[in-house]
Amino acid sequence: MSGFNQEKAYAPKEDTFFDDGREVELLHFVYSHHNINKIRGSPKDVLAAIDEFGRTKKYLMNVGEDKGRIVTELIAEVKPKTMVELGGYVGYSCILFGDAVRRAGGQRYFSLERNPEFAAVILSLVDLAGLSDVVKVVVGSSDESIARLHSTGLLEHIDLIFLDHYKPAYTTDLKLCEEFRLVTPGSVLAADNVIKPGNPPYLEYVRSTVEQKRINLKEGKTGGSVEAMAERTVKQYANKYAEEKFSHSPGNPNLVYDSKLVNSYEPTGIPPSTPRSISTPLWYRHVPKNLLLILLSIITLPISITVVLVTLLHDFFKNNYGNQEHEDENLNQKTILVTGVSMTKGLTILRLLSAHTPHRIIGADVSAVSPGRFSNSLSKFYRLKPPLGDEAEPYIDSLLSVIQRGEVDLWISCSSVVAAVEDGVVVRLAEERAKAAGREFKAVQFREDVVEKLHEKDQFIEYVKELGLKVPESWRCTSRREVLDVLLDGEKGKDEEPDAFEKEADAEGGGKRARQYLLKPIGVDDKARAAMMTLLPFVSSSDTRSHVNDLSITPQNPFQLQEFISGAEYCTHALIIRGRVAAFTACPSSELLMHYSALPPSSPLTQAMLDFTKRVAEKEGEDFTGHLSFDFLVPPNGGAGDTDQNPVIYPIECNPRAHTATVLFANTPDLSSAYLSAFPPSFALSVREIVTPSIPSSPYYWVGHDLVTMLILPFLDAAWGISPVEDVMRGWAGFWEHVVGWRDGTFSVADPIPFLALYHLYWPSVFLEALWKRKEWSRINVSTTKVFDT
Numbered sequence: 001m002s003g004f005n006q007e008k009a010y011a012p013k014e015d016t017f018f019d020d021g022r023e024v025e026l027l028h029f030v031y032s033h034h035n036i037n038k039i040r041g042s043p044k045d046v047l048a049a050i051d052e053f054g055r056t057k058k059y060l061m062n063v064g065e066d067k068g069r070i071v072t073e074l075i076a077e078v079k080p081k082t083m084v085e086l087g088g089y090v091g092y093s094c095i096l097f098g099d100a101v102r103r104a105g106g107q108r109y110f111s112l113e114r115n116p117e118f119a120a121v122i123l124s125l126v127d128l129a130g131l132s133d134v135v136k137v138v139v140g141s142s143d144e145s146i147a148r149l150h151s152t153g154l155l156e157h158i159d160l161i162f163l164d165h166y167k168p169a170y171t172t173d174l175k176l177c178e179e180f181r182l183v184t185p186g187s188v189l190a191a192d193n194v195i196k197p198g199n200p201p202y203l204e205y206v207r208s209t210v211e212q213k214r215i216n217l218k219e220g221k222t223g224g225s226v227e228a229m230a231e232r233t234v235k236q237y238a239n240k241y242a243e244e245k246f247s248h249s250p251g252n253p254n255l256v257y258d259s260k261l262v263n264s265y266e267p268t269g270i271p272p273s274t275p276r277s278i279s280t281p282l283w284y285r286h287v288p289k290n291l292l293l294i295l296l297s298i299i300t301l302p303i304s305i306t307v308v309l310v311t312l313l314h315d316f317f318k319n320n321y322g323n324q325e326h327e328d329e330n331l332n333q334k335t336i337l338v339t340g341v342s343m344t345k346g347l348t349i350l351r352l353l354s355a356h357t358p359h360r361i362i363g364a365d366v367s368a369v370s371p372g373r374f375s376n377s378l379s380k381f382y383r384l385k386p387p388l389g390d391e392a393e394p395y396i397d398s399l400l401s402v403i404q405r406g407e408v409d410l411w412i413s414c415s416s417v418v419a420a421v422e423d424g425v426v427v428r429l430a431e432e433r434a435k436a437a438g439r440e441f442k443a444v445q446f447r448e449d450v451v452e453k454l455h456e457k458d459q460f461i462e463y464v465k466e467l468g469l470k471v472p473e474s475w476r477c478t479s480r481r482e483v484l485d486v487l488l489d490g491e492k493g494k495d496e497e498p499d500a501f502e503k504e505a506d507a508e509g510g511g512k513r514a515r516q517y518l519l520k521p522i523g524v525d526d527k528a529r530a531a532m533m534t535l536l537p538f539v540s541s542s543d544t545r546s547h548v549n550d551l552s553i554t555p556q557n558p559f560q561l562q563e564f565i566s567g568a569e570y571c572t573h574a575l576i577i578r579g580r581v582a583a584f585t586a587c588p589s590s591e592l593l594m595h596y597s598a599l600p601p602s603s604p605l606t607q608a609m610l611d612f613t614k615r616v617a618e619k620e621g622e623d624f625t626g627h628l629s630f631d632f633l634v635p636p637n638g639g640a641g642d643t644d645q646n647p648v649i650y651p652i653e654c655n656p657r658a659h660t661a662t663v664l665f666a667n668t669p670d671l672s673s674a675y676l677s678a679f680p681p682s683f684a685l686s687v688r689e690i691v692t693p694s695i696p697s698s699p700y701y702w703v704g705h706d707l708v709t710m711l712i713l714p715f716l717d718a719a720w721g722i723s724p725v726e727d728v729m730r731g732w733a734g735f736w737e738h739v740v741g742w743r744d745g746t747f748s749v750a751d752p753i754p755f756l757a758l759y760h761l762y763w764p765s766v767f768l769e770a771l772w773k774r775k776e777w778s779r780i781n782v783s784t785t786k787v788f789d790t
């Protein structure tokens with residue numbers, strides 16, 4: 001905890017420190033402030049005016065700047081859709097957190113305040129701050145308000161709750177929220193003042209085991225407890241509310257909380273503590289999570305084996321099982337290498353080529369248990385050395401040696417993001433070697449200079465600008481200072497706390513910008529990726545500073561600061577052969593995309609994205625052959641609808657490599673012809689039109705992903721009483737719909753073994769390794785086999 005800046009200290013706390021008219025005095029102070037016009041519509045300036053009153057006039061029992069920062073950081077991390085505070089007072093926390101929730105993309109901030117005069121003050125200041133669209137002030141005792149909001153359906157779930165009202169009611173109100181399933185796993189609790197002035201019953205409750213809570217319940221221990229609490233705390237509101245009433249909710253004893261104490265300062269400079277309790281059921285934790293997933297693989301093995309055997313038998317009797325050798329066409333037979341065959345995209349391509357061309361298909365991947373190596377479409381599988389950042393040579397050498405040993409005529413690269421540049425190096429070297437040996441060699445892979453130009457977020461934006469196309473305002477930042485200079489509008493970024501002069505400047509409006517930005521790592525940084533949807537700057541410059549200072553931004557690890565454009569995101573996948581789009585598809589996008597469905601090829605939106613792709617391909621010309629995918633943003637009024645003729649699209653990112661959306665071509669034999677057009681024209685089949693996924697094109701899903709997220713997790717949560725049964729029903733219905741009407745990305749009737757290998761060999765080995773090496777992960781992507789760090 002860094003030192004408390006005395007200049008920020010509120011006036012000392014008197015014996016009577018609230019409800020003596022100072023709250024209305026505050027309103028007069030703010031509304032007669034010489035800066036009132038600047039204050040209007042600015043949460044930051046309303047807070048500065050409240051702080052000024054607290055410093056220069058009278059103490060106010062607000063959460064204050066330091067403790068407030070802890071919660072605003074939590075909001076940026078949790079990104080609550082709905083946040084609730086118990087105890088609003090004059091609206092300080094409500095304005096600070098309500099604004100943070102809105103910036104984090106949230107929808108509703110409920111401020112529950114018992115005293116109607118205080119509630120009127122909150123309403124007035126919230127309105128002044130321009131936050132009425134997000135904040136809802138609810139007048140009444142917290143337990144009654146929670147029950148009413150729940151029964152009227154206005155409040156269905158609490159993502160983040162801030163407890164800052166009558167201390168003995170912390171536990172009883174929390175139990176009420178548990179009982180109504182407003183607080184469930186994933187909800188985050190921030191409770192103020194639990195160490196000083198102290199709240200032992202609350203701390204005991206959030207630290208209790210399920211067994212302890214069940215025993216307490218059996219013994220009838222419900223209702224409020226004032227055990228070991230200061231008398232002053234217990235009687236704080238006795239003047240107005242002679243008798244405190246508590247709910248007698250049993251709560252949900254099955255919920256276990258992870259608690260963390262965070263020290264900070266009161267506005268008066270006295271250090272209290274703020275515990276934050278994050279409820280994480282057992283099955284979301286590292287060891288049980290990996291063990292349960294391995295167990296799931298074992299339990300479902302008989303089902304998978306049965307499905308695979310049935311399909312193999314069916315195929316055997318249809319007599320079309322196995323790699324088609326096309327003996328009669330052996331004279332012209334070429335060898336095609338597909339790399340990245342662990343991933344669905346690689347698997348899709350090799351299956352299509354094997355089924356619809358006469359050529360010999362070989363595959364390579366870094367994993368020994370790559371699902372693709374078990375494909376009957378492969379004539380041979382080679383194992384590659386993994387690319388390890390600066391140690392890329394072993395990977396490059398192993399790939400070059402496969403190309404040479406396998407006498408590869410065409411290499412189709414589907415490698416992962418970490419090998420994109422290395423694959424560009426391999427193309428150059430392999431082409432040089434083939435030329436020296438007088439051999440023909442082609443590759444569907446851009447060279448490393450092209451990969452770097454398109455892949456690096458900032459270079460791509462410059463590139464698009466050169467094409468004269470619209471881009472969001474963006475900066476490449478190699479230090480925190482550069483980021484802060486933009487975010488704080490010229491104010492110099494500093495690692496230390498702002499001094500009095502800077503604070504003054506803050507209050508005068510420095511650090512306030514109308515635009516909002518996203519800060520994205522340019523390289524691969526899973527941790528920073530997790531925080532990259534945080535909208536910056538925050539209300540207070542010091543919050544912005546501390547968020548930025550938490551990131552490692554260096555010339556070696558640069559970041560891109562990009563203007564935030566709200567809207568729908570789409571991604572595209574294209575095969576480019578010698579500067580011409582040979583195949584193209586587009587689909588709606590999400591961060592961890594596990595459901596794919598193609599946009600109609602003729603829709604104006606698809607056409608707009610295709611036109612952009614064509615411009616890039618044409619600009620690069622004859623030497624431009626590879627996979628090219630883009631992310632586009634379409635603003636709300638940008639014309640994402642099927643009937644809008646001129647959609648506005650912002651290209652925001654380019655991935656010069658194969659995209660999982662390749663799976664949308666799984667039923668499109670023409671894609672293989674598109675690949676063959678990489679060979680010189682005399683050899684290639686003619687492809688006159690751009691290949692798009694065959695119609696009707698089914699949506700794709702991955703059964704393992706949906707089994708866990710739509711069936712098992714909702715079931716476990718409901719069995720333990722921590723999420724409603726309706727969630728289970730909804731999940732099961734969705735899962736069933738996918739099984740019946742969608743296509744699995746990995747499963748193929750003609751080639752079922754990779755499916756078996758993915759779920760019963762590849763993933764169990766990953767989970768075992770995670771246990772063995774204690775490697776924690778936060779998410780996995782079944783289709784790309786990527787494991788995300790925590």
Ligand SMILES: C[S@@+](CC[C@H](N)C(=O)[O-])C[C@H]1O[C@@H](n2cnc3c(N)ncnc32)[C@H](O)[C@@H]1O
Pocket residue numbers: 061062063064085086087088089090091092093094112113114115118140141142143164165166169237
């Ligand atoms: C410490 S103040 C809240 C300060 C506020 N969170 C902030 O930081 O700006 C506590 C507030 O809780 C309110 N309060 C106390 N008991 C309550 C209850 N049972 N239900 C709702 N509000 C309550 C009080 O009237 C008081 O305004």
